[in-house]
Amino acid sequence: MTVFTALGDSITLGVGDPVKDADGRRWRGWARLLADTLPDPELYILAGNGACMADVERDQLPRALECRPDVASVVFGVNDTLRSNFNPDRIAASADHVVGALRASGAEVLTMRLPDPGQMLGAPGAIARPLARRAHLINGIMDEVSARYGTLHFDAAGDEETYEKRMWAADRLHPNERGHRLIARRFHAQLAATGLLVAEPPGAEPENPPPSKLAVIGWMATKGTAWVVRRSTDLVPHLLAMAAREMLASRSESAERASEMSKLH
16 A cells, blocks of 8 residues: 655645546546556545645644655645745745655655746736745745755746646646646656656546636636635735835836946946
C-alpha cells in the first residue's frame, strides 16, 4: 500500500476538474489522477479551499503525519499572494516546518513553483507587478526548502505549457482537466525517476467535455462574483495602495534622472 497525503489549497482539491460519478458531481484533480498510478494507493486529500501556508502548517500537517505517508505533496502559494497580510518570513518558517516534518517522517515530498497570478489573471501592470514579486518570493522560498530537504520540485512557473489558455479554467486561477493532467504527469515523471514502481502516467488529453459557455457564465455570475467581492474587501485596496506607491516611486526616480541629465547639460 502507498499512502499519499495531499496538502495545500483548492488546486489540490481539484477545483477546475469536475467529474460525475454515482454520488453526483465532484472535483477530481491532479492528486487523484496521480494517486491512481501509485502501487495500491490510499489517498488522503487534506487540502482546503482558500488555504494559506499557515493553514497547511496548523491544520493539515498534524493530520498528514498521523497518516504516515509514503508520498506527500505541499502545493500552495496563490492564496498567500492574494492576501493583504502577506509575510514572506512567516511563510518561509511554515514551509520549512511542514516539508521538514514530512521528510523526517520518511515521505517522498512533492513541491511546486507556481506561475505568477497577476499574469494568469491578466491584471493591469500596476497590480500585476506586486503580485509577481510576491509569487517570485514564494517560489524562491520553495526553491530553498526543496534544496534543503530534497523534494521532487515541479517548476510550473518555468513550464511553457503552464501558460497556455487551454490549461486553465474560467477563473484563470485553477487548472482545468487538461491543466490538472499536466501537473499529475509532471509529478509522475519525477516519482518514476526515483524508482517508485508507478503505473503508466495519466493521459494528457481530457476525457470529459469542457463546461458549456452557459455553465461558465453561471459560475462567474455566482461563485466567481462571490470571490471577487471577498477579495475586493481584502486584497484590492491593499494592491491599489501598493500600485500607488510604486507609481510615486517611479515618478520620483524619473524626476531624479531628469534633474541629473539637466545638470550634465
